[in-house]
Amino acid sequence: MYIKIRSIVRADFFIPTFVIILLHDLNKIILMRKFWVFLFILFCNYAISQKIMQGQVIDYDTTVPIAFAKITHNNKTISSNWEGKFTITITDDKKPIVVTYKGYYDKNYHLTVGAKFLIIKMVNNNTMKEKEIFSENQVNLIIKKVIENKKSNQPEKALNTFEYKNYEHLLVTANPDSISSKIDTIYKKSLFGRKKMQFDSTNYKFKKLVENQHIYQTEKVNLLQHNNSGTKETIIASRMAGFKKPLYEYLGLNLVSYSLYENSLDILEIPIRNPISSYGRKLFVFKIIDTVKIQDRTVYRIYFQPKKLNSNKLRGLLFVDAENFAIAKAFYRIYGIVNINATYTFNYLKDHKVWFPEKRKFIVVKGNNSEDLKVFGGTIKFNSSIEGLQKDASDQMYLKLESTPYDVKINEAVFFKTPSIKIDVPEASMSKPDSYWESLKKDTLDRRRLRTYTNLDSLSLAENIEQKIFLGKKIINGYVPVSFVDIDLKTLIKFNNYEGFRLGIGGVTNNKLSDKYKISGYVAYGFKDDKLKYGITPSYLLNKETNSWVSASYVDDLSEIGQIQFATQSRRFKIYDPRPINISTFYNHKTYSTFIESKYVPKTDIYFGLARTEIQPLFGYIYNVNDKLYSNFTFTTAQFAIQWSPFSGYMQTSSGRLEIEKRFPKFSFQFTKSFENILDSDFDFSKIDLRITHEIPFLSGQNTSLIFQSGFAFGNVPLTHLYSIAPNNLNRETLFKRITFAGKNSFETMFFNEFFSSKYVSFHVKHTFNKVKLAYKIKPLISVVTRMAWGEMDKPEQHIGLQYKTMERGFFESGVEVNQIFKGLGLTFFVRYGPNALPKFEDNFALKLSYILDLGF
Incomplete structure (x- = not known):
């Protein structure tokens, strides 16, 4: 009982004391809660009154980010980073964000309701368009020292x-x-x-x-x-x-380049001017x-x-x-x-x-x-x-x-x-x-x-992709592999005004037969001239590493008069060759030759050959040399040709040397010498030919190409082996009757056999823009082209039977190519102007079809 009472007493004593303490603590808790509620309300009011926003400053026209632009809001200024991005605290919605940058108009940007990310577009200040923005002296000095210290x-x-x-x-x-990952619902119209x-x-x-x-x-x-x-x-x-x-x-x-110190940087295989180069300093700030x-x-x-x-x-x-x-x-x-x-x-x-x-x-x-x-x-x-x-x-x-x-x-x-x-x-x-x-x-x-x-x-493995790529590479060069023979697509069918339709077949053995030798040949028949043409060329590999081959050849065929051919010219696939379709002036040649082709000297393709050729012009032509008239003639010639690509990069593989970086300019040189009285050769003459090709690619996808070409023939040279400079226009009355296929680098307004020269110089400039989308799947490739040439003829009295003009005053044409409009087909339009413009206005224009086969490789 005592214990119980004591317990009760102690409990009675403890309860009021605990209540007093609890009431005191509770009062504190209530006060603290009110304090924290007050702070919370204050914080919410502050948070509502300001926002943390992210954004980016870009150029209005190009959408290129503007780096380190000054961004001011409510008297506080920050800068965008080098990607034009920034984070800013908005303390007053009514006040604008002011963006400034040298060369642009100041931009006052007001927040829009619900905006989550700010895109601020700056407009270029046209009054400063012609003014250059220069670097500060301090940074100019640093960049100059970077350039000066490259060697170290x-x-x-x-x-x-x-x-x-x-x-x-x-x-x-x-x-x-x-x-x-959502699956969308789309609606398409049925046939009805x-x-x-x-x-x-x-x-x-x-x-x-x-x-x-x-x-x-x-x-x-x-x-x-x-x-x-x-x-x-x-x-x-x-x-x-x-x-x-x-x-x-x-x-x-x-x-992308390995080194940052070269004068140009390679980006996507395109050379870009390096900012830390002497010329780069003039282009960059x-x-x-x-x-x-x-x-x-x-x-x-x-x-x-x-x-x-x-x-x-x-x-x-x-x-x-x-x-x-x-x-x-x-x-x-x-x-x-x-x-x-x-x-x-x-x-x-x-x-x-x-x-x-x-x-x-x-x-x-x-x-x-x-x-x-x-x-x-x-x-x-x-x-x-x-x-x-x-x-x-x-x-x-x-x-x-x-x-x-x-x-x-x-x-x-x-x-x-x-x-x-x-x-x-x-x-x-x-x-x-x-x-x-x-x-x-x-x-x-x-x-x-x-x-x-x-x-x-x-x-x-399932889609045989490797085989498709292998086949594609063959087709690009004009061949289709069939067992141990690659069929030559160029020999299958042709058409021209002299032979009419020409059907044939040709090819070359591949490495399935042998890696050491190959045999190429063809046979063709012209239905209009009722003649058989053929050729055979066995070759032996001297050195695999340098792609050196020695060959012998016999050919009985036709060739266009006045054409310009470089022995080192690479072979590219053409489903058709448009120019010969309308040519009627050919000569027959029976040629015995032996020649060597090699890449022994790095960055060069070398050709040296000896040949004996019997020529028979297949049009009304007589060649007069010292009052002796020739309707047929024989040449014994030596020819040396070289193509030099000093800026290209080459790869050595087990199958030979490959050009893996096609850089420009490229130089082609060719010397041909005919020896009189050797193997019944009739004439002594020499020919020198030169071609320089250059291409300027742009990261935008556009491209500018330039071709300089010149030839000089001296001695007794028949018209068949002089220069006609690739004409490609029919001599017919109206523009629409002259419509044919355009060539690649031919003069589209120059008539066949209109001009001949014993020495000439020509220049071609072509700029190709990006594809333009006109309609669904209609994206033509547009190019603007200008061509010009000058030429002279030595001893014009020697050539009897064919009327022609010369180009001392120059020949000029310009035009527009709209290629690949539909299924590879396109249109080209050219106009002739200058001293050799024709009296009849309509004759100065040429409208042509074009065709570019895109194999997707």
Whole structure:
């Protein structure tokens, strides 16, 4: 009982005390709660009164981001980054965002209701359009020192020797997280005009594809070596998804330059003027952003852009070492038809005081184009818009290349053969086992890589992709392989005014028969002249490495008079040859010859031949030499020809040398000498021919081509072997009766046999624009063309029977080509003007059809 009472007493005592304490604490809690509620309300009011917004400043016309623009709101100023992006706190919705940038009008931007991301478009100030924007003196001095110190900073010049292995991985892929998986409902009209509902699952399927694998990928390991002789690349290993043996074109692919110090940078195989070159300084404006630390070294962060602000040219960030003025890091970006990002990182080698390449990263995404992206003539290609695919999915596709050096060796002994050959590809590098590649995996988390190889290898096997590419390469050169013979497509059918329809067949044996020798030949029959023509040429391989062949030949056939042919001219496929269709002036020739063709000298194609030719003109012509008249004649000639491509890059493979970087200009030279009284030769004469071709590609997809050509014949040269400079116009009364097919580099308003020359010079300029979309699947390729020529004729009294004119005053024509309007067909229109314009107005115009066969390779 005592215990119980005591317990009760203690309980009674404890209860009121606890209540008092509890009431006191509760009062505190209530006060604290009111305090926090007050703070919460205050915070909400503040949060509602301000917003954190992200945005980007771009050019109104080009949509190119404007870097480091000044952005002011409510007396607070920030700057956009080098991609034009920014984050700003909006404290007053009623006050505008003011954006300023030199060369643009100031922009007052007011927030719109519900805006989540700000796109601020700046308009170029036309009053400053003709004014150049110059860099500040301080940054000008830094860039000047970068250029002056190239010799001490560029590894190729600063180091005696170096070599390193380089792992390069290229893929075409997309980020699956950025692709919508929804299945859309679309409506299509039936045959009777009724609407029919269909489900479009293309996005869903595409998302599933890229979740499982990449769209395409390739890998290679190369050894880069440098010494006093130059820089050499040797392929150690390579593989391509879907192919048992990688394509040589891929192995020679150079999407982005290795070095940042050359006068021009290679981007997508197109040379771009380097900002850190003497001429580049005139094209770009530079701005110091700040200084940062890289590997404990102080570097300037410098932004550059074109002086023409609305240009789509190169932009970027350079990180310049403040002590030795070397490039420590770089970002390059191009906006336009394709958007290109290139990142270079370097590692500072303290012992050698040089920044050495550490990694290259290159990304290409679709820009403001609707065409497929093709790299290296279509060797690597992915669609910018997939058929039936929603835009949000196709826009996520990109090409990515990563290049990582390893096993770097500096100033050790480096030896290699043939420095003029850029790339060596040993046969062993084409078939490395999977275990080799496992040791090189740089990203073990990317499980899609292995599936890409497995799935694409299965697809390639199922669809016989390798065989299709092999066949395509043959067709490009005009052949179709049938067992051990490649059928020559050019021999199958022809037409001209002398022979009428000409049917034939020809071909050349391939390496299934032998790697050491080949036999080419053809036979053809003309239905109008009722004559058989034929030729045979056996050849023997002297040296596989230099593609050196020795050949003998006999030909009994026809040739056009006055044509210009270079023995080293490459053969390209034409489903038809348009010019001879309307030619009626031919000569028959029976030619015995022997000749050697070789690539022994790097970057050259060489031809040397000896021939005896019996000529019979097949039109009314007499050649008068010293009052002796010739209706038939015989030549014994020697001919030397060379094509030199000094700026192209070549690859040495097990099957010979390949031109893998077609760079311009290219030079072709040919000398022909006829010897009188040797093997019954009638005349002594000489001919010198020269051609220079140049092409200027643009990242926009446009192209400018130039051809300079000249010929000089001296001695006793019959009209059959002088120059008519490729005329291609019929001598008929009206414009529409003269419609025929246009040639490639022919004078479309010049009539056949209108002009002849013993010496001439001609110049062709052609600019091709991007395709223009006129309607669904109608996207013509438009070119503007100008051609001109001058010529003279020595001893015109020697040529009897054919009336012609000469071109001392020059011949000029210009026109427009609208090619590939529909199924490869197009139209061209040319006009003749100048001193040789014709009296009848209509005769100065030429309307032609054109045809370009696109094989998709």
